[in-house]
Amino acid sequence: MTDKIRWGIMSTGYIATEFAKALAILPDAEMAAVGSRSQASADAFGMRFDIPHRHAGYEALAEDPDVDVVYIGTPHNLHRENALLCLDAGKAVLCEKPFTINAAEAQEIIEVARRKQLFLMEAMWTRFIPAIRKIRGMLADGVIGEPRMVMAEFGFRPPFEPDGRLFDPQLGGGALLDLGIYPITLAWLIFGPPQEIVSRASIGATGVDEQNAVVLSYGQGQLAVLASSLQAETPQEAHIIGTQGRIRIHAQWWHPTMFTLSLNGREDQTITVPMGGNGYNYEAAEVMSCLRAGKPESNVMPLDESLAIMKILDQLRAQWGMSYPME
Ligand SMILES: NC(=O)c1ccc[n+]([C@@H]2O[C@H](COP(=O)([O-])OP(=O)(O)OC[C@H]3O[C@@H](n4cnc5c(N)ncnc54)[C@H](OP(=O)(O)O)[C@@H]3O)[C@@H](O)[C@H]2O)c1
Structure with missing residues (x-):
């Protein structure tokens, strides 16, 4: 790892933009790469935030050797698949809330991260405000x-x-x-x-x-x-x-x-x-401090709590008879 923590940003939507603004005020963060479904969107985002590597497709971002940690800002249904892509490529991951669609998916990504000894955290920014x-x-x-x-x-x-x-x-x-x-x-x-x-x-x-x-x-x-x-x-x-x-x-x-x-x-x-910045800087700072300390997860947003909260969400949806098409 170089002096700065090198971030890759997956997606170029609303929250990815807010997160990039937050990284921009952290002196020890480097925005090294962005990945989007479209090259045009990756290029526009890269230009705006001065990001050198602009990938068409999330796989290329996950494989980028100049990235230490990937921030996932895609819709909920993609969090599991996107997190697995990054973990399989050996990257640390900060994944937007909700961590996944359900507890089974959360369990799966947690197990992979723990097995590979890679950092993983849900971006529940409220905890860090x-x-x-x-x-x-x-x-x-x-x-x-x-x-x-x-x-x-x-x-x-x-x-x-x-x-x-x-x-x-x-x-x-x-x-x-x-x-x-x-x-x-x-x-x-x-x-x-x-x-x-x-x-x-x-x-x-x-x-x-x-x-x-x-x-x-x-x-x-x-x-x-x-x-x-x-x-x-x-x-x-x-x-x-x-x-x-x-x-x-x-x-x-x-x-x-x-x-x-x-x-x-x-x-x-x-x-x-x-509060300094737009507030997303605090969760990003936590990720960087964990990475520097070699910690595989955050004490403030522990993986077991992400999982337990997903289980509550599952229980609520079960009470309403509501399931998603992918379940
Ligand atoms: N922490 C917070 O305060 C906060 C606030 C808002 C949202 N969120 C979370 O962030 C996630 C994204 O929300 P958002 O408001 O940023 O959504 P958004 O503006 O729609 O952006 C989502 C991005 O995901 C990518 N994407 C990949 N597949 C997609 C698909 N099938 N449909 C739509 N987009 C797709 C797109 O980026 P590319 O085209 O570049 O690939 C898109 O711009 C959600 O899980 C949400 O819960 C968190």
Whole structure:
């Protein structure tokens, strides 16, 4: 490995562009290569971000000897196949959320990475955002007493495009895998594995969940009340309520810079935790620090937690009788 960590970027869509912007502000990151389904798109992306190797096709990117780690920004249904392609080529991988379509696919890529002793991580950027880390520290210190309830949601109303990745079952569409994974992650960070899961979903014209509501319950009676929607623009806030007070994480809570602490009998305190860049730089920095330390996975986003969360998503879809065509 050279001094800089050499990144390859797989795909040139929305999130790949955001991720490239994030890498651009990290001095120890080098954008060495990009791979796209089309040469024209790889060239345009390469020009924009000054990336020297511009590949038509993902195989060529995975095989590029000047790449240390590949960032996968393709639709969910391709994550398994794309991750396997990179791992088989001996590359470390940072793969967008949701890690895969289901737990069986997640298990498969985790096993391959572990067998080959290659770094693998799900790009669940929320875990690395400074305000979220601060809140986790405050909870560990008992600032709001013992957390008893989490309420979190993520909803917006995109135009209905049956062939777009948000609605097309072939591309892993639906609110849960795209948005619902965030509130479920927050509940996991606070309460760990749920004891019981109940839910309802509205299945739309294309056969995917256009919105859903989820209640998770835990051993000592704690509750998480969660929702995600492609039909409704929600407040996009999260609330963590404890025995001695509560934290309201302001919109958009999955990459916040501000939260309000309300302690019983005290005046509210609004706390700002600034963020450098667009927020994706923190997960990228974690990957680079793990690679430099020779760690095969991140302590902040462990593979077993990616798998456990995929299992929750599987269970929810099973409750709704919803499966994807590739399952
Ligand atoms: N962490 C976050 O905040 C965040 C935000 C948005 C999305 N995401 C995740 O990132 C992934 C991609 O989302 P996105 O919003 O970036 O999607 P997008 O804008 O549609 O981009 C996806 C890219 O994947 C490639 N691709 C390969 N096969 C494709 C196919 N059959 N249909 C469409 N695109 C295909 C295309 O790039 P080429 O043509 O260059 O190959 C396309 O531009 C999803 O898994 C999503 O959950 C994460």
